[in-house]
Amino acid sequence: MSGRTIFAAVLMCLLPISALQAADAAAGSQRPAAAASVAPRTSAQVRNLAGIWVVAEEPTSRRETVKAEFAVRFPPGVSAGPAAAQSLAESARLCVPTPFFGSSGGYSLRIIQTATQVTLISEENSRVHRIYLDRDFPEKLTPTYAGFTVGHWEGNTLVAETRGLRGAAGMLALPDYHVIERLRRGADGMTLEQDITINSSAYATPAQRSYRYFSRPDLRWQPSVCEEQPAPLVPKVSK
Amino acid sequence: MRLRLLSPCILAWCLMPVLPVSAAAPAVNVPAAAATAPQVIVPDFSGVWMPVGTPAALRTVDGQRPPLLPDAAKLYADHQAASVAQRKSLDGMARCLPPGLPRIFLQRMPFEVQQESGAVNVLFQWNRIVRTIELAGTRNPAPLPGATYDGNARGRFVGAELRVDTTGFNDATWLDDSGLPHSTKLHLIERWWMDEGGQRLNIDFEIDDPAVYSEIWKASLSFRRLPRATVIEEDVCVERQGLLTPAAAPVPPKAAAPRTPVKPADKR
Numbered sequence: 001m002s003g004r005t006i007f008a009a010v011l012m013c014l015l016p017i018s019a020l021q022a023a024d025a026a027a028g029s030q031r032p033a034a035a036a037s038v039a040p041r042t043s044a045q046v047r048n049l050a051g052i053w054v055v056a057e058e059p060t061s062r063r064e065t066v067k068a069e070f071a072v073r074f075p076p077g078v079s080a081g082p083a084a085a086q087s088l089a090e091s092a093r094l095c096v097p098t099p100f101f102g103s104s105g106g107y108s109l110r111i112i113q114t115a116t117q118v119t120l121i122s123e124e125n126s127r128v129h130r131i132y133l134d135r136d137f138p139e140k141l142t143p144t145y146a147g148f149t150v151g152h153w154e155g156n157t158l159v160a161e162t163r164g165l166r167g168a169a170g171m172l173a174l175p176d177y178h179v180i181e182r183l184r185r186g187a188d189g190m191t192l193e194q195d196i197t198i199n200s201s202a203y204a205t206p207a208q209r210s211y212r213y214f215s216r217p218d219l220r221w222q223p224s225v226c227e228e229q230p231a232p233l234v235p236k237v238s239k
Numbered sequence: 240m241r242l243r244l245l246s247p248c249i250l251a252w253c254l255m256p257v258l259p260v261s262a263a264a265p266a267v268n269v270p271a272a273a274a275t276a277p278q279v280i281v282p283d284f285s286g287v288w289m290p291v292g293t294p295a296a297l298r299t300v301d302g303q304r305p306p307l308l309p310d311a312a313k314l315y316a317d318h319q320a321a322s323v324a325q326r327k328s329l330d331g332m333a334r335c336l337p338p339g340l341p342r343i344f345l346q347r348m349p350f351e352v353q354q355e356s357g358a359v360n361v362l363f364q365w366n367r368i369v370r371t372i373e374l375a376g377t378r379n380p381a382p383l384p385g386a387t388y389d390g391n392a393r394g395r396f397v398g399a400e401l402r403v404d405t406t407g408f409n410d411a412t413w414l415d416d417s418g419l420p421h422s423t424k425l426h427l428i429e430r431w432w433m434d435e436g437g438q439r440l441n442i443d444f445e446i447d448d449p450a451v452y453s454e455i456w457k458a459s460l461s462f463r464r465l466p467r468a469t470v471i472e473e474d475v476c477v478e479r480q481g482l483l484t485p486a487a488a489p490v491p492p493k494a495a496a497p498r499t500p501v502k503p504a505d506k507r
Contacts, residue, residue: 050355095335095477097367110371112353112360114285119353119362126367135468144473223369225388227335227477 046156046185050113052221053192053213095226097127097145109213110221111192118151118158118183125226131160147179157184176201190215281396284359284431287469288440288462289349296417297341300443300457311420311451318418330418331411335476337368337388339412340405340427341444344460351471359394359401366476372403386423388412401431414446422450438464 107124116134121127131151141148143166151160162179178199186193192213199206299305307315318329327333338346348364361370372394391407405427414421428445440462447455477483 094483096475096483097473110360110369112355114353114355117353119360121362121369126369128362128367128369130471145475146473148470221371222387225337 046189047153047158048113049111049118049158049183049185049192051111051192052216052219053109053111054216054219055107055109056191056212056214095125095229097125107224108216108219108221118160121223123221123223126223131158137163147177149181157182186212282399282401282431282433283354284352284401284433284440285354286467287349287351287465287471289465290344290347291439291461291463293345293347293460295345295415297345297415297419297458300459305419305446305456305458306453307419308451308453314420315418318413318420321418330413332413333480335366335480335482336411338365339388339408339414340370340390341429341442341458341460342413342415343368343370344442344462345415348474349465349469349471362471364471364474366474372401386410390425390427399432401429403427403429403431405429420451421446421448424448424450440464 107122109123110121112119112121116132118131118133120129120131122129127146129146129149131149133151133153136150137148141164143164145166147162147165149160149162151158153159160181160183162177162181165177165179176199180197180199182193182195184193185191192215194211194213196209196211197206198208297305321329332338332342337343343363343365344350346363346365350364351362353360353362357374359372359374361372362368363370368389370389370392372392375393375395386407386409388409388411390405392403392405394401394403396402406425408421408423408425408427410421410423410425412421413419426447428447430443430445432441432443433439434441442460442462444458444460445455446452446458
């Protein structure tokens with residue numbers, strides 16, 4: 001065994017480790033997209049939704065038909081628009097949480113994943129969406145803005161069901177919201193797809209929205225502080 | 240022969256860089272994707288925690304008043320003497336602004352710790368505030384653009400402890416409910432450790448703020464672990480503080496007139 005051979009062996013050992021360290025330093029627990037083309041992603045990898053995500057567009061598809069009798073009232077001077085968009089804007093203005101019917105542009109989304117819980121947190125107005133993987137709905141559910149969500153894996157898709165939503169100011173305040181959400185990592189590992197189906201008596205047919213997010217592990221995640229807004233927090237919803 | 244002697248050395252040399260990289264991975268609650276990496280045991284603070292005995296005023300570990308500089312002592316006295324009305328303008332927390340650190344740990348509400356390989360996340364019940372402690376060496380996110388209520392927290396594991404360095408605070412918060420001030424020079428060092436078989440979390444704070452205190456001082460807080468199934472309740476500060484008028488209450492569908500037609504979103 002020559003010295004050159006030994007040197008080559010050592011070099012071979014060091015190179016992949018250096019590459020791994022560089023990837024870790026740059027992307028934390030996220031592996032770069034290039035890794036996906038080298039080896040097929042394991043089920044453990046594609047079932048890992050953790051990371052920092054930025055919504056690609058808002059949303060990629062949307063189908064929503066609100067029954068006329070459930071049309072939302074808008075404050076004077078505010079033009080009518082999609083009900084959910086209006087209600088989310090109103091809730092955000094009042095600094096009350098909004099249900100997780102998709103993310104908003106400009107705000108990134110952090111997903112924390114453990115064995116028993118997947119948590120989605122938006123930078124916007126401290127929106128925290130806990131998806132419990134280890135429990136069922138409680139027998140008695142107190143309505144909250146975020147609702148109560150339980151989830152399970154179907155293949156590589158996290159299927160989450162939300163019940164117990166209360167209406168926010170200016171929202172379609174109905175007790176019968178029932179939301180099904182499907183979250184999966186894209187084939188390249190660097191995108192996240194979210195399909196949301198909202199069932200409610202307010203809709204002629206279940207409302208559907210799809211969102212796509214890009215992985216941005218380099219972002220400094222910093223929640224906004226809604227209460228910093230200079231305007232008073234008194235809502236201007238007409239009676 | 241030479242190869243036989245050298246092989247263990249080469250193997251050891253190859254593995255050396257791996258160990259510090261994997262040291263950031265928590266032993267428990269690590270995402271499945273990282274499960275194949277070599278495991279190094281680090282403490283797992285995951286769970287729901289409730290403050291034990293939350294004092295309104297922070298004191299040093301030996302029960303003394305913190306060593307305030309003269310100007311800061313006067314400011315502290317003003318905070319303490321403020322009426323309820325004055326307090327609303329002096330104390331941002333009364334207007335639902337973030338309480339800052341370590342004050343948020345003094346609130347009588349639980350918080351949830353979710354630990355990842357790259358970060359320790361603290362999800363407070365208080366107005367749903369989330370604090371992220373980035374673990375050193377795992378990510379290099381861009382620095383925050385300016386000072387914030389919670390600062391810029393960096394953590395690392397040292398044996399059974401989590402040590403957190405936080406700087407980059409604004410000066411809009413108090414250290415506690417009594418009105419202990421701090422400046423933007425605040426450097427907060429935390430030492431997290433558990434005892435009682437992981438049922439008790441202790442955080443030792445080291446407060447270094449040369450613009451407000453004459454010397455570095457220390458305080459300690461403790462928290463008890465709540466059952467695993469505990470659900471963090473949804474706290475909405477603006478409602479709790481009565482900052483919204485009744486008009487903001489949910490509107491029953493029957494009262495939804497005048498009806499405004501809503502364009503189907505797919506026609507946008």
